[in-house]
Amino acid sequence: MWPLFALVLGLLVGSFLNVVVHRLPRGESLVFPPSRCPHCGRRLGPMDLVPVLSYLVLRGRCRYCGKPISPRYPLVEALTGGLFLLASLFYPPSLEALLVFAFLGLLVALAFIDLDTFELPDGLTYGLLFLGLLSAHLLSFPRPFAEALDGALLAAGALALIAGYGGLFLRRFREGRAEVPVGPHQVHMAALFGALLGPGVGMALAFLTWALSARTGRPVVLPDRITLPLLPLAWILAPYLGADLLSTLKGSFLAAGGLALAGGLYWAFKPVNEVNKEGEETDPVAIGYGDVKLLGALGAWLGLYSLLALFLGVFVGALVGLAFRQRKIPFGPYLALGGVVAFFFGETLWRAYMAWLGL
Ligand SMILES: [Zn+2]
Structure with a gap:
């Protein structure tokens, strides 16, 4: 039940993160007004806002005007759902698990805002930093x-x-x-x-x-x-x-x-x-x-594994930059990706690397 709960929670949080990614850089309220179709301005009902499913049922089009909806919305929802599901496999239902959900949610928001605007809002980066330090202080989690x-x-x-x-x-x-x-x-x-x-x-x-x-x-x-x-x-x-x-x-x-x-x-x-x-x-x-x-x-959450996150971010970012021949790529999404990989698999990767070196 727990992984299923985590998945559904992740889908719902992902739906909210779409709003955050869209509105936070514009300085708009995150709760009001309710979501509208960007084309026809029609207010969206609960049936239009079911994560991923609405998009699939409506075949990626607005119910009212038929204009296409960006696949970004279901993608962010599915990604957040998948990440929460992954976290639920590592952590049992607990305060710690909720903190990991917050860590992941903040990273998803930061990654997509950086993709759109080439900026990482201070409220989110410092929020992630202070949440990590606070959690470390109160719970010694994820690090002392x-x-x-x-x-x-x-x-x-x-x-x-x-x-x-x-x-x-x-x-x-x-x-x-x-x-x-x-x-x-x-x-x-x-x-x-x-x-x-x-x-x-x-x-x-x-x-x-x-x-x-x-x-x-x-x-x-x-x-x-x-x-x-x-x-x-x-x-x-x-x-x-x-x-x-x-x-x-x-x-x-x-x-x-x-x-x-x-x-x-x-x-x-x-x-x-x-x-x-x-x-x-x-x-x-x-x-x-x-x-x-x-x-x-990321350092507040990962300790020294944040340097692994940096390495992975540079590596993947450079590959993508070369593959798509882009001159200017936002670095935040790759750092966030490196952070997630290092958070869940950092120790495993490090041990495998050491074993490979014969140490
Ligand atoms: Zn519409």
């Missing part, structure tokens, strides 16, 4: 709290640094615009200080420059051209200075992740497109940290 927090910071830090180096190469080593009071510059500084002095001090120093930037109204930062090249140097030299490589790496990722997630949260509450003194729109770079926030959120 320390592991969840480390996972979130490490994963966000790793991807923020990858983005930092990517940006530096794309700009051909020209210095990027520094955000006031906080932006990627602080993230890169936190990584460097974190490598040299440990994550706590690294974060503290970067937060200090954030405060100074806020106070003075101008960026108080080290240039990326200094911090980013020095960072790998610090990693390489660490063993010669009596520190071990692993804790140096960890120090920089943790500190960078702390700044990236805290800075992202700051910008999430700031009105966007503020106009500065020169009259130009200041769209903060930190808003482009959607993937960083999503991977950070």
Whole structure:
């Protein structure tokens, strides 16, 4: 009965997620008005809204005007139903199972919103992050709290640094615009200080420059051209200075992740497109940290397996990008896919890989 219940619940949640995916980016209410046909505007009754079945019975057309309905709707419903069914095979009826359903539902919504808009709403990424941390704190599920927090910071830090180096190469080593009071510059500084002095001090120093930037109204930062090249140097030299490589790496990722997630949260509450003194729109770079926030959120649920999610996401995303020759693909759906695979099969995959290596 439990798997059947999970499947039906998933279909219904999927039907709601269609509404979320459609309305959340537009800032519309999720409950009102009730669903209408996008073509004829006729209000849809309960018989038109049975997940998957209505679509099949009506052969993909509106009952009233006969115009085609996007197959996306039954697809999202079937996908959510399938994921909930999968979860029910791993978890018995429990609070834990409900948390896994929430994890999966949020990922489905994020993936499809990113496909449509190339954006990952902060409400959903931070919702996923804080739900993971809260669950870890209260239930030690799916990971103990320390592991969840480390996972979130490490994963966000790793991807923020990858983005930092990517940006530096794309700009051909020209210095990027520094955000006031906080932006990627602080993230890169936190990584460097974190490598040299440990994550706590690294974060503290970067937060200090954030405060100074806020106070003075101008960026108080080290240039990326200094911090980013020095960072790998610090990693390489660490063993010669009596520190071990692993804790140096960890120090920089943790500190960078702390700044990236805290800075992202700051910008999430700031009105966007503020106009500065020169009259130009200041769209903060930190808003482009959607993937960083999503991977950070996955870290809270997956711990170190979030790095496996990142690897799988890059791998599948690159394959799809090559296969369809697309230049710009949203990364969120692939991260979400990697997250789901790593959540259910991460340990199995890791053990199989180790066995294959003969370890
Ligand atoms: Zn219609």
